[in-house]
Amino acid sequence: MNTDQLCGLLAEPSRLRTYSAVVLGATTPDQVAGTTGLPNATVGKALQKLIKAGIITASPALAADESVFKEAVRGQQTERTPLDPDPERDAVLKAFIRDGRLTHFPTYPEKLRVVLEYLATTFEPDRDYPETEVNTLLNQWHPDHAALRRELVDARLLVRTNSIYRRA
Numbered sequence: 800m801n802t803d804q805l806c807g808l809l810a811e812p813s814r815l816r817t818y819s820a821v822v823l824g825a826t827t828p829d830q831v832a833g834t835t836g837l838p839n840a841t842v843g844k845a846l847q848k849l850i851k852a853g854i855i856t857a858s859p860a861l862a863a864d865e866s867v868f869k870e871a872v873r874g875q876q877t878e879r880t881p882l883d884p885d886p887e888r889d890a891v892l893k894a895f896i897r898d899g900r901l902t903h904f905p906t907y908p909e910k911l912r913v914v915l916e917y918l919a920t921t922f923e924p925d926r927d928y929p930e931t932e933v934n935t936l937l938n939q940w941h942p943d944h945a946a947l948r949r950e951l952v953d954a955r956l957l958v959r960t961n962s963i964y965r966r967a
Contacts, residue, residue, distance in 0.1 A: 800853070802871045805871045813841050813842075816835040817837070817846060817849060818863060825861060828861070853867075892913065892914065900940060900941065912954060915951055919966060925966075952964075
């Protein structure tokens with residue numbers, strides 16, 4: 800079951816309340832009705848749907864499968880493409896880069912270096928970049944392009960001469 804199906808199944812308040820009651824320990828339809836305040840007929844219909852979907856079992860007593868949420872989310876996850884072939888460097892990059900954006904600056908110098916080296920690949924070697932173009936490219940990574948530019952220059956990954964930048 801995927802996340803859309805699971806959300807659709809539990810979007811109906813009577814099914815959500817019924818499922819919740821079983822998770823909280825109700826083991827019979829009468830207990831579910833008593834816990835939720837729903838009429839027996841409504842509980843019966845909700846239980847039929849939930850049992851058919853496989854998130855509640857009925858014998859010997861009602862029981863909820865709480866693992867369906869993790870399974871649904873895991874089933875939706877796509878395989879992540881590593882940002883670096885080296886697993887240690889990739890782990891650092893994964894911690895600071897999400898959806899092609901730098902989420903925050905690393906505080907440890909060795910981690911900052913890994914991130915800066917990765918960001919430096921934005922620039923082609925042997926090509927001059929005016930400062931406005933550098934700012935535009937770095938803005939794609941993080942809104943504080945000035946800090947990124949400074950860090951790249953300080954790390955000697957970009958060289959600046961008369962407001963013209965070049966990848967070192």
